[in-house]
Amino acid sequence: MEQRTSATRTDLDDEALAEAKRLMGTTTEKETVNTALRDHVARGKRLEALDNPVERGMRGEFDRAAEAHAAAKKTRQAAFEWSDSSTLPRFGRMWWLRESP
Template identity: 55%
Template sequence: MSITQIDLNDEALEKAMSLMGTKTKKDTVNTALLEYVERMERLKAAERLFERGRRGEFDAAAEARQAAKQAWKDAFK
């Protein structure tokens, strides 16, 4: 952990502390940083899923599943 001196917006910090339920400035800033990183990682994952959908990967998987189900049904007729 590093020690850094920064100027903070006191009003925003108080609001964040209230919303997060944190007791110290340090906990508030660290929680905000961790939540931001997690949110950005989820956003990147969602973007990757979107790109896969745009390329039709899920359509192909759905068609393959449907074909497998049909083949299973046909095998037991």
């Protein structure tokens, strides 16, 4: 996807720019400013998402995640069940402490 850019002349705080470059691991001023802008926008979106979870839930935004969680939980539970519970002990019942017949 092609990104639109605009040429802008701006006075920047040299010390803050150098520290940002160090923290972000960027090498150019352009890369540093663009990375900082993207990070700021992403953080703002995360904060917006936290604003009203009840309203988001009413719109059904969490339904897919809830369904995926339920499916994963069912799979995990099935992994701890024996195929024939009448002949084999269930996992978690300390069957190893029983006396053998």
